[in-house]
Amino acid sequence: MGTFRASDRLAAEELFHACYPRLAGWIRRLVDDDDTAHEIASEAFTRLLARWSSLDNPQSYLYMIATNLIRDHWRRLGRERRALRAVSATIPAEAVHHPAQDVDVRALIQSLPDRLRQPFLLHYYAGFPVRDVAEMLGRPEGTVKADLHHARARLRAVLGEAHG
Amino acid sequence: MDEPRDDIDTWLEERVTPLLPRPGTFEQVRKRARRRKLVQATMAVAGAALVAAGAIAVPRLVLPKHVGGAPLAQASSTTPAQQNSPTPRSPSPSASSGPDTASATARPTTVPVVPPNFAASSVTFVSRSTGWVIGQAGTPGHCGPPKAYICTSMAATSNAGHTWYGMPAPVTGAPNGDTGVSQVRSLNGVHGWAYGPQLWATHNGSRTWQRIATDGMRVTGLETVNGVAFAIWARCAGTGADFAADCTSFSLYSSPASQNDWTPVAGVTGLTASGGVPASAQLVLTGIRGYLLAPGGQLFSGPVTIRARWHLVTSAALPCAPGAAEVGGHPLRAMLASTGQGLALLCAGPGSGGTQDKTLYYSPDGGRTWNRAGSAPAQGIAMSFSGSPNGPVMVATNDGIDVSTSAPGSGTLSWRTVRGAGARGGYSYVGMTTAQQGVAVPANTGLDAVWFTYDGGSHWRKSPVS
Numbered sequence: 001m002g003t004f005r006a007s008d009r010l011a012a013e014e015l016f017h018a019c020y021p022r023l024a025g026w027i028r029r030l031v032d033d034d035d036t037a038h039e040i041a042s043e044a045f046t047r048l049l050a051r052w053s054s055l056d057n058p059q060s061y062l063y064m065i066a067t068n069l070i071r072d073h074w075r076r077l078g079r080e081r082r083a084l085r086a087v088s089a090t091i092p093a094e095a096v097h098h099p100a101q102d103v104d105v106r107a108l109i110q111s112l113p114d115r116l117r118q119p120f121l122l123h124y125y126a127g128f129p130v131r132d133v134a135e136m137l138g139r140p141e142g143t144v145k146a147d148l149h150h151a152r153a154r155l156r157a158v159l160g161e162a163h164g
Numbered sequence: 165m166d167e168p169r170d171d172i173d174t175w176l177e178e179r180v181t182p183l184l185p186r187p188g189t190f191e192q193v194r195k196r197a198r199r200r201k202l203v204q205a206t207m208a209v210a211g212a213a214l215v216a217a218g219a220i221a222v223p224r225l226v227l228p229k230h231v232g233g234a235p236l237a238q239a240s241s242t243t244p245a246q247q248n249s250p251t252p253r254s255p256s257p258s259a260s261s262g263p264d265t266a267s268a269t270a271r272p273t274t275v276p277v278v279p280p281n282f283a284a285s286s287v288t289f290v291s292r293s294t295g296w297v298i299g300q301a302g303t304p305g306h307c308g309p310p311k312a313y314i315c316t317s318m319a320a321t322s323n324a325g326h327t328w329y330g331m332p333a334p335v336t337g338a339p340n341g342d343t344g345v346s347q348v349r350s351l352n353g354v355h356g357w358a359y360g361p362q363l364w365a366t367h368n369g370s371r372t373w374q375r376i377a378t379d380g381m382r383v384t385g386l387e388t389v390n391g392v393a394f395a396i397w398a399r400c401a402g403t404g405a406d407f408a409a410d411c412t413s414f415s416l417y418s419s420p421a422s423q424n425d426w427t428p429v430a431g432v433t434g435l436t437a438s439g440g441v442p443a444s445a446q447l448v449l450t451g452i453r454g455y456l457l458a459p460g461g462q463l464f465s466g467p468v469t470i471r472a473r474w475h476l477v478t479s480a481a482l483p484c485a486p487g488a489a490e491v492g493g494h495p496l497r498a499m500l501a502s503t504g505q506g507l508a509l510l511c512a513g514p515g516s517g518g519t520q521d522k523t524l525y526y527s528p529d530g531g532r533t534w535n536r537a538g539s540a541p542a543q544g545i546a547m548s549f550s551g552s553p554n555g556p557v558m559v560a561t562n563d564g565i566d567v568s569t570s571a572p573g574s575g576t577l578s579w580r581t582v583r584g585a586g587a588r589g590g591y592s593y594v595g596m597t598t599a600q601q602g603v604a605v606p607a608n609t610g611l612d613a614v615w616f617t618y619d620g621g622s623h624w625r626k627s628p629v630s
Binding site: 009012013016017020021022024025026027028029034037038041042045046047048049050 | 180181182183184185186189190192193194196197198200201291293294322323352353354368369371
């Protein structure tokens with residue numbers, strides 16, 4: 001009880017080595033930090049191995065967990081920044097240096113509501129077809145397509161404003 | 165969905181660079197998952213006393229036929245790797261993982277140690293934090309497993325050289341004529357190659373290595389970008405550690421990075437120096453084009469894609485020819501580098517009394533025309549030449565590292581010299597990972613370390629590979 005059988009362990013290890021590098025790389029692009037990327041990828045695998053007895057598509061499950069963990073990470077960062085601003089209201093906010101070139105788009109995606117962000121990341125970023133995303137989120141394909149369209153329109157509008 | 169192209173497309177189309185798990189991560193994940201299952205099971209039993217403990221099934225994982233990510237090694241076709249670091253060690257208290265919480269950083273529960281006396285000969289970085297180093301370590305006759313007399317070893321860092329851990333290496337020795345390896349390159353931490361003179365490949369982050377047949381030729385250079393690896397295969401007669409000596413014929417080969425499918429690149433095969441004298445060649449890749457400095461001093465170029473033909477850039481020879489190779493296979497008299505804006509060429513004269521004329525040339529148009537761009541400091545014999553993404557260039561010598569304070573072609577060059585920089589005997593290699601971060605390999609491999617800069621080359625810090 002509580003341990004994998006040898007065959008399960010082998011399968012899990014195979015899945016881990018096949019999926020971890022890309023999953024963690026995907027997360028790194030969104031959080032811009034190796035340690036946080038490792039933390040989230042490990043947690044996603046932990047949840048996968050701990051809670052699911054049968055999965056048709058463990059890869060999509062991993063990305064779903066990771067998407068939620070990334071959202072939690074962004075929220076935590078937001079709370080920390082707000083708290084910092086509250087205790088140092090008289091100190092001008094220091095510009096945050098983001099070395100990654102994609103920081104503008106990442107910040108914009110961060111600002112999308114969950115309903116739009118989840119399908120956007122899973123489809124455009126993780127590369128899952130619309131049909132798979134619909135299945136993962138439990139929404140009709142048409143709804144996912146509409147959500148993707150709205151997400152892009154929203155991002156494009158904000159990008160347009162930001163670039164003058 | 166037909167959407168107009170915009171910044172979002174550009175961002176989404178960038179490749180995801182894989183991030184390899186740190187050693188021990190899987191074990192940690194497995195143990196965490198096991199603890200959680202126990203907690204879940206305990207709660208389930210507490211909430212439903214009639215449920216018999218034996219009825220709780222062990223979760224079964226159903227794998228799809230293909231789950232993507234890195235290809236897995238086939239044990240039947242892959243040579244077991246040298247693990248010259250058999251004893252795991254516990255991480256330091258500061259690096260140990262915390263309790264089973266989402267905020268616990270994924271640190272390995274055990275870290276493979278780097279074998280002692282690690283004499284680094286080559287280093288490669290795939291991001292600001294992740295890099296591999298190859299060299300000879302331990303004591304011959306007491307290395308391995310699997311072979312006690314083979315001491316080729318590898319180590320990796322996932323924190324920009326602050327700490328290192330051991331990892332499996334190709335089961336082959338130091339360069340000795342046509343056997344052994346001395347150099348390493350990796351595309352992304354998953355696909356990598358050890359070469360010089362033999363060619364070995366890994367496609368699972370150095371867990372296992374496979375030797376690639378090279379038809380009796382020696383690999384004297386290798387670079388990789390955009391999912392493709394390019395290598396210089398040469399016919400040589402050098403003996404002992406001088407594997408790249410007496411090379412008379414050079415060809416460029418390429419392979420998809422994820423496969424071992426090496427084929428000659430059309431237009432750049434059978435290259436020789438004038439009169440067939442022994443010479444060397446050098447390969448430089450940018451994000452979209454590759455450049456081959458041929459043994460005769462010509463420059464060839466082509467796209468960095470599979471099965472593309474490369475062409476002579478100009479019928480005129482460059483201001484200097486590569487000449488003989490240094491011990492790692494790189495040219496000593498003409499050295500090519502990409503600066504982000506253009507190409508730079510360092511022409512090194514004969515050394516005398518520890519000094520050497522070093523003339524710099526710059527090409528803003530992909531090598532079609534070359535303009536003199538000044539001289540590098542005469543002190544020291546040039547061993548390696550490198551460009552930085554934002555323009556400055558660096559010369560590693562047997563006396564230190566010279567860093568230009570501006571980009572070639574942008575006016576009069578001035579230099580900042582870091583003499584010695586802590587490594588007596590100078591450096592055999594210098595290269596920049598980003599505009600600010602770079603790494604150098606000491607010429608004296610007995611120093612058991614590599615050097616890092618985090619400020620564009622102004623200061624260099626020793627990173628013991630241990």
